[in-house]
Amino acid sequence: MKTILIQLDTDPQPSSFDRVVAVDAGVDELFSYGGVTPENVEPLVHGAMFTRGPADLKNTALFIGGSNVAAGEAVLEKVLRTFFGPMRVSVMMDSNGSNTTAAAAVLAASKHLDLAATEALVLGGTGPVGLRAAQILASQGAEVHVASRSLERAEQACATIVRNVEGAKLTACTSEGDGLQEALGRVQLVIAAGAAGVQFFDADGWQAADSLKVAIDLNAVPPVGLGGIEVTDKGVEHAGVTCYGAIGVGGTKMKVHRAAIAKLFESNSLVLDTAAIYEIATSLG
Known part of the structure; x- marks a missing residue:
């Protein structure tokens, strides 16, 4: 089954930088959306949650980006509230890197x-x-x-x-x-x-x-x-x-970014925030 990363960008245009890193991290399919807000993100999350069975949801993940970190955090909060029970996918927040x-x-x-x-x-x-x-x-x-x-x-x-x-x-x-x-x-x-x-x-x-x-x-x-x-x-x-x-x-930042994207597809329940991303960084040595 193909891995799918859904890019939720709070800017009008989804970041080309984040798109390139996702491709380099080995994602099979990348869906990118701009202008994402807490008010309009729920249908996008539902599309990630309800299209695959619970055992296959680890193959779908969300990436929250954009230049406004506060906006990204607000979207992350709404995403996490939308999940329930086993119906969830892994999510990473890295607005503005x-x-x-x-x-x-x-x-x-x-x-x-x-x-x-x-x-x-x-x-x-x-x-x-x-x-x-x-x-x-x-x-x-x-x-x-x-x-x-x-x-x-x-x-x-x-x-x-x-x-x-x-x-x-x-x-x-x-x-x-x-x-x-x-x-x-x-x-x-x-x-x-x-x-x-x-x-x-x-x-x-x-x-x-x-x-x-x-x-x-x-x-x-x-x-x-x-x-x-x-x-x-x-x-x-x-x-x-x-x-x-x-x-x-920056070279290490790119390695961490790619490793974090790859990590998303290990399960359907990861939330890669500040602490989790640093843990990934330390694992790279």
Whole structure:
């Protein structure tokens, strides 16, 4: 029986990026829908649920994407409410590449640090990728400083993570001023996950942090978030700090994305969210 992936994209046009990855992951058939909302998704889910018998439903899966992560999460919530009993299919949510990118970034850091003994700073920590990177780090026992231009938003992000990670060790801070400098001066890991064109530190700024061991910049658009890190850096040392750029992390992100798509067809009951996708990432070694 052929595997079918149903792409539910919240943007008007379904992402060509996500379509290519699905094909490369070995999906037999790909059905793509744009403009998906919680209000119109139910018939699409019913089409996935009721066309094959319970024993064959593992061959159908849903992928939720789009550029708006909040919209994707709302669609996921509606999808899960539509399932009942054995009538369900596996589903993955990766709007804006948020979960797979965050998983790849933390996996890169884990190759050089014991995350359970690490203090980390996530810049752009309230954004789609930053929030999830902070959540994964917290789930691995790291102490995480979540930075945002708004302290209130940083505090809200911390509250969101606490709901998902019991015992999370989190501190909210602003991404400017003395608080940020103080946080940088005590961490071993910094992940820059801000918006395109936002630079948090120039090279001299982050290289002056004596405790820093690993720096990861996920912005490929100049100026990068951490000056002096090249987008292609992958485990490259700058001033004694192991560095990764956006493309350096991107190769792993693609592997995680493809592996997660393949994983969907192992059963009909998987929900691949932030935690589940990081678990897949760690299985890749």
